[in-house]
Amino acid sequence: MLKKIFVLFLLTVTGVALWQSFRHAPFGENRVGDVENPETVSAFYLKHSPETLHTANSVTAIVVNFRGFDTLGEVTVLFLAATGLASILYRRKEDEEEEGGHLPVRVKLKSSTLVRTGAKILFPLILLLGIYVFVHGHLTPGGGFQGGAIIATGFLLMFITYKRFNVNHKIMVWLESLSGLAFVLIGLYGLVAYGSFLQNIPWTGRLNDLISGGLIPLIYIFIGIKVATELTNVLDTLMNTKPRKK
Amino acid sequence: MVISPVHYIVAPLAAAFLIPLLNKLYDDAARVVPGIVLGYLVVVSAVLVPQVLHNGPITEIIAGWRPPFGINLVMTPFSAILALLVSFMAFVIWLYGFRFRRTLKGGVVMYYEILQMMMTAGALGIILTGDLFNMFVFVEIAGITAISLAAFYRDRDGAEAGFKYMLLGSLASVFLLLGILLLYTQTHSLNMAQIAERMPAVAQGVKIMALIFLLVSLGIEAEMFPLNSWAPDAYSQAPSPTSAAFAAVLGVAAVYALARVSYTLFDAQSVSMFLMVMGFLTMFFAETAAIAQTDLKRMLAYSSMGQMGLVMVALGIGNETALFGALFLIINHAVIKALLFMTGSYFIYNNNSKRLVALNGIHKRLPYVSFLFSLGALAIIGFPPFSGFWSKFYILSGAAKRELLPLIIGILAITIVEMTYYLRVIGRIYFGKEETEPASHKPSINALVAMTSLAVIIVVLGLYPDLISGYLHKASMFLLDKQAYIQNVLSVK
C-alpha cells in the first residue's frame, strides 16, 4: 500500500515536471527558423541536404552523413546486442541434458497448409520490399534500418511457419561482418582522402536521381544488410534455443 | 594516415566487426586481436596526449561538417588524460585476463572478448565526444556491453545482476533522452559547446528540469546514491577482468560525463550543493554497507561506490585544488581498484569461494599476490607513501579552502570506516588461521606482469606525485574554463 502511494506520487511528480517543461516548447511552433541563413542545426541540414548533398530525404542525409557517426554507433549497438544475446543464451551440451533435452517450443507447433503456402509466396516479396526500401532510402521515406527490419520480418514469418527453417549461419556471419566493415572502411576512405572520417565524396549527382548523394546510398545499403542480418540473428537466437554449432 | 582522436573509436569498431571472420581462420584470433587493438590505442594516446598537453585541445570534425552542425570529438587536457588512463587500463586488464580466459569453454570466448573490448570503446566515446546525443549512443554501447558481461557466467546469479542493471540502465537512457530533447528544444543544438553558449538564454525552469534529467541518468551510470543498487551485483557477478574494467573503464567514463555536463553545460555553482550532498551520501552508505559484506568482490564493489562518491564530492567542491584531487582520485581509483580486483580474483580462484572467511592465512599460499593486495588496500585508504594519500589530501585541502568543515570531518570519519574493513581483510590474509589447504593456482606470467605494473604505478605516483601533477593541474584548470572549451570547439572551421 505504502509502495503504491509512493509510486503514484513519483508518477505525478514526473508527469507534472515533464508537462511543465515541454510546455516551453509549444506544439507546432516553428523553431527551425530561416533556412537560407541557418541559425539552427535543422535549418542548416534542410539547406545543405538538397544543395550540397543532393539527397532528397533530408532525414537520410542527417542519419548517414551529417550525424553518420551516431549511426555507426547505432549499428554497433545492434551488433553488440546480438553478441550479448548470443553470449547470454549460449547453451552447452550439459545444459541441454540437464533440462531433459527439451525441444524448442516452436518445433511442437505445426502451421496449416494455408499459412505455409502463403508464407512461401510472401517471403520473396517481403525481401524485395525490404531491398527496395533501403535502396531508395535517400529518395523516399525509409532507409537501411527500415528495410532491414522489413527483411527481418520476412525471416520471422518463415521461422514461425516452418518449424525447421534455419538460416545459414556461415553466410550470416560473413554478411554481418563484411557489411559492418564496409561501413567503417567507407568512413576511413573519407578520413584518408578528404581528412575527416565518414566525409562524403564531392560528387553527389542530381537531386532525386537514384544514384545521387555520393556515398549515402551505398552506406545505407550496407546498413540495410547489416540490420537485416543482425535482427535475423537476434530472432534466430531467441527462437532457436538449440546449441549452435560453431 | 595521421593519428587522430577518431582512431580511438574506429579501431575497436573495425576489430569487433572483423573478429567473427578472423576467428574462423585462426582459433585464438578472438583473444589476440583485442590486445593488438588496445595496445594500438595506448600508442595513439602516447602520441596524442603530449600534443594536447603542450599545444592545447584538439577538435576533430567528423563527416566534414564543422562543429555545431556535425559531430565532433574534443580532446581537452582533461579528456586526454582520461583517455590515456582508460586505454592503458583496458590494455593491462586484457593482459591480465589473457590466459585466465582459457578456462572458458566453447565459443563464448569470442563474445566475451568482443564485449570487453567494446566496453572500452564505449567509454572512450563518452570521454571524447563533443556532441550530447552522440554521448547517449556511447553510453548505450557501454551499457549494453556491461549488461551482457554482468550476466556472462551462468552458474552464478549473473542474469539477475544483468537484469537489475538493465532496468536502471534503461531508466537512465530514458532520462538522458528526455534531458537531451529538452535542451534541444531550447537551444536548437546538440553540440555541447553550442548548448553551453546558448544556455544563459534558456528559461530557468527548463534548465533545472534538464539538469535533473541529465544528473539522474548519469548518476545511475556513475553509481550515485540511491540509484546504485546495480553496482554491487554487477561487480560481483561479472568475470573478474570485467569487474576490474567496471571500476577502471566504465567508472572513469561515467564520472567524466558527470563532470562535463555539470561543468560545461551548466554552471558548476548551481550543481555544487547537489553533487556534494549526493556524493557524500553515496560515500556514507557505500562504505557502511561495505563493512557488513561477507563477500570479497561485493566489498570491493561497495568500496568502489564509495570512491565514486568522493569524486562527486570533489566535483561539487569545485575549486581548482579539489578538481585536481578529483582527477588524481579517478586515476588512483582506476589503477588501485583494478589491482584489488585482479589480486582478489586469484584469492577467489584458489579458494573456490568469494567469502572473506576463506581468506584466512592465504598469504602462505599466495605470498606475492597477498603482498600486492595489501599494497592496494593500503593505497586506497590513503596511507601516506602511496598515491591514494595525495588525492585525498588535495580533496580535503580543496574543501578547507571553501571552509567546509563538516564535510572534512565527514570524509575523515568515513576514511576510518574504510580503514576498518580493509585492515580487517589484511589481518585475515596475514594473521588468520588457515583452515583448509586446497590446490594452489599460481598466477600466470601475464597476470603477474599486469599486476606488478599497476603496483609499480601506485608506488611511483605515491613517492613522486610531481611526475604528473603539472599535467593534472592543467587539466583541472581547463575543466573549470568553460569559455575556453566553447571557443575551442566553435572556432574550428
Add this chain to the structure above:
Amino acid sequence: MNSFQEVFIRYRELMEIAVYGVAILLILIGLYAVLTKKHLVKVVIGLSIMDAGVNLLFVGVGYITNHTAPIFSPGYEDAADKMVDPVPQALVLTAIVIGFAVTALALSLVIRLYRHHKTANIEQLNSLRW
C-alpha cells in the same frame, strides 16, 4: 482577434494535449509497469512502452503546424521553409534501434532467469538484494 484565429489557437492547444499528453502518459504508464509489475516480461513491456513514449515526444517536438515531411521529392525541391524539423526524426531512428537492442537483451535475460529459477516472478528472485 477574429474567431478563426481563436479556433486555431484552441486547435493547437488541443493538439498539444493530444500529442505531448499522450507521449507523457505513455512514459508514465511504462514507469508504472516497471515499478509495480511482478512478472518479468511485464516489466520489459513497461520499458518498451516508456521508450515508445519518449520516441513519440521526440517526433512531436519536431512537428511544425501545416508543414510537410522533410523530403525534397519532385515538386517540393524549394519547399525547405515549409518542412518540419528533420533532426528529431533522425534522432528517434537511433533511439528506436537502441530501444530495440535493449529490449532484446532484456528478453534474453528473462529467458535465462526463467530457465534458472523456473519462475518469472520478480519477487522470487532476490538472492542479490542489498
